[in-house]
Amino acid sequence: MKLLLEVINLIVNNVRIEKLKKHMKEVNIDSVIIFKPENRRYISGFTGTSGYVIITGEENYVATDFRYLEQVSKQCEGFKVIELNSVHTIFDVLNELKVKRLGIEDNFVTLQFVNNLEEKCSNINIVPLNGALENIRMIKDKEEIELIKSAAEITDKAFNHILDFIKVGVKELDIAIELEYFMKKLGAEGPSFKFIIASGKRSAMPHGVASDKIIEEGDFVTIDIGCIYKGYCSDMTRTIVMGKANEKQKKIYNIVLEAQKESLKAIKPGIKGFEVDKIARDIIDSYGYGECFGHGLGHGVGLEIHENPRLAQNEMGKIVLKPGMIITDEPGIYIPNFGGVRIEDLVLVTEDGYKVLSKTTKELIEIS
Structure with a gap:
């Protein structure tokens, strides 16, 4: 079994490297x-916190220090270890490899590294x-999709678990702690972001991370959670009501639910992110709440919790x-001094449409 996994990982890494090498040629x-x-991690499988991956036309390398040498030998099949x-130093290595034209991650590299590179590797x-x-x-790829599905499954189970935990008098922070503990018991490495547990008027804050506020009767409670499973993230949001929802709460919830369901139906290959965003945005605007939906409809999810493409009106929303x-679909309405609602699913774009990976119900949950 171990040998089979090593062979599978080697094949996966080779496919990913070939995609990168195609770009290098271009x-x-x-x-x-x-x-x-x-x-x-994507290219080599290396999960350590310090090191470099170098891809050349002839060989692939992982350069790291003594602390990670054994780890690299186990994780990075087909890579030479430096x-x-x-x-x-890494600059000595680049000179030894006689690198001429070097591609760097300009959206991540520091100015200090570039300055050192120009000084120590003048060629x-x-x-x-x-x-x-x-x-x-x-x-x-198939392996990534399965890992994200597993992360989504843990998230669904955690949400269903927390419904029995939430009650009037509990702090938002207590809910967040219980969720993280439960997810880790199910095999998660940890949360994929700082949980958003926002109740009452705080639910009008789209990124209202858990605070010491106490849950009260009549509160909206927005629960935006996700976990990391073997490196891959999940993301899901549901909004519940403590006690019986009033008419305004029901109205806001149903508008968001309509926007979410209708925009989901549009997800398919060939459509652009901003077009999906517009469907949800137009529905919310038609009810007079356009100014209360200020963020993009969704984002890509993978090794990072926020990746491209985006379901948004910006430049990244032009991606087909x-x-x-794998993307999120998460419309919301946020009304200051009242509260807010967000409903978010994790969604896989398929050959002929979409598949929702989040299995938790989207019907309004009222906790008595």
Whole structure:
């Protein structure tokens, strides 16, 4: 079984590397250095916190220090290991490899690194990757999809668990702590972001992370949660009511639910993110709450909780949806001094449409 997993990982990594090498040829670079943790893991499998992946036309390398040498040998099948230390730096390595045109993650690299590179590797021409790795990562392979499905399943179970925990008098922070504990018991590495548990008037804050506010009768409670499972993230939001919902709460909830359901129906290959966003936005605006929906409809999810593509009216919303993309669909209405509602699903773009990965009910839940 162990040998089979190693072979599968090697095949997966090779496919990903070949996609990167295709880009390298297109922009005429002979090498790429990767140090953004998510990109490093995607290409090599390395999960350590310090190191570099170097892809050249001939070989693939992981350069790291003594602490991670054994880890690299186990995780990075098909990669040569280079040890770094105080007298053998990454800049020495690049000179030894006779790199000429080097692709760098310009959306992640520090100015200090670039300055050192220009000073210590004067023969190297720096070429920005312009998000090439993130673009490759937008399309999830079968292994990634299964891992995200598992993360979504843990999230569903955690939400259903927390419904028996929430009651009047409990703090938002207590809910967040219980959710994280339960998710970890189910195999999650941890939360994929700082949980948003926002009750009462605080639910009008789209990113109202859990506070010491006490849950009260009549509160909206927005619960935006997700976990990391074997490196991959999930993301889901539901809004519940403590006690019986009043007419205004029901009205706001149903508008958001309508916007969410109708925009979901539009998700398919070939449509652009901003077009899906517009469907939800137009519905909310038609009820007079357009100014109360100020964020984009959704975002990509994978090794990072926020990735491209975006379901939004900005430049990233012009990306065309393709099979294998995993995105969120999360319209909301936020009314100051009243409260807010958000309903969010995790969604896989399929060959002929979409598949919702979040299985939790979207009917309004009232907790007595």
